[in-house]
Amino acid sequence: MSNPVKSKSLLGEQSLMAVNILPDIGLLSVRGDLLANFFKNAFQKVFISDFPEIRKFVVCKECTIAWMSPDELLIIMAPMNVKKVQKKLVAALNGIHSSVEDISSSREIFQVKGKNVRDAMGKLSPVNFSINEFKVGSFRRTRLSQVPAALWMTDQDIIKVMCFKSVSEYTLAILNLSCEPEGNVDHYSKN
Numbered sequence: 181m182s183n184p185v186k187s188k189s190l191l192g193e194q195s196l197m198a199v200n201i202l203p204d205i206g207l208l209s210v211r212g213d214l215l216a217n218f219f220k221n222a223f224q225k226v227f228i229s230d231f232p233e234i235r236k237f238v239v240c241k242e243c244t245i246a247w248m249s250p251d252e253l254l255i256i257m258a259p260m261n262v263k264k265v266q267k268k269l270v271a272a273l274n275g276i277h278s279s280v281e282d283i284s285s286s287r288e289i290f291q292v293k294g295k296n297v298r299d300a301m302g303k304l305s306p307v308n309f310s311i312n313e314f315k316v317g318s319f320r321r322t323r324l325s326q327v328p329a330a331l332w333m334t335d336q337d338i339i340k341v342m343c344f345k346s347v348s349e350y351t352l353a354i355l356n357l358s359c360e361p362e363g364n365v366d367h368y369s370k371n
Contacts, residue, residue, distance in 0.1 A: 197294035212278035
């Protein structure tokens with residue numbers, strides 16, 4: 181495993197940008213035929229929630245459910261609930277071709293916050309961060325400079341970033357560099 185990384189807040193005249201590492205978060209990767217009714221029914225027995233739409237996430241009572249790919253969902257929750265939820269999902273999906281894996285220890289999640297968050301993230305990823313395209317509730321798997329990452333917007337000024345722990349130091353460094361006030365490009369903030 182990589183060494184723990186530290187975050188910093190960046191203060192600038194144009195805006196306050198902050199990059200923070202979120203405390204331990206529980207993560208389950210759930211794979212299966214997301215279009216099959218029997219899979220959806222089994223899943224809904226556990227969460228009493230609809231699946232998120234493509235490239236979206238939904239917030240439930242105890243967790244967030246994100247669409248990762250045509251055959252994968254990501255469940256984000258408090259770490260103490262992972263084993264309980266995993267056990268319920270495995271039982272509900274019994275006999276259905278699927279997998280429910282705890283990936284909590286292999287991922288790091290950052291929060292990037294500030295009024296120019298779209299511009300900061302746009303310098304690192306090929307995602308269209310315009311206000312009409314990347315809205316609160318949007319979720320994308322993409323690349324962040326040289327590393328694979330998942331991004332989701334929880335508020336107009338907040339984007340969360342998930343990457344592998346093995347590249348967390350690099351990810352933190354590029355996030356902090358992209359948020360430096362003297363590098364602001366005012367591309368998305370003008371629209």
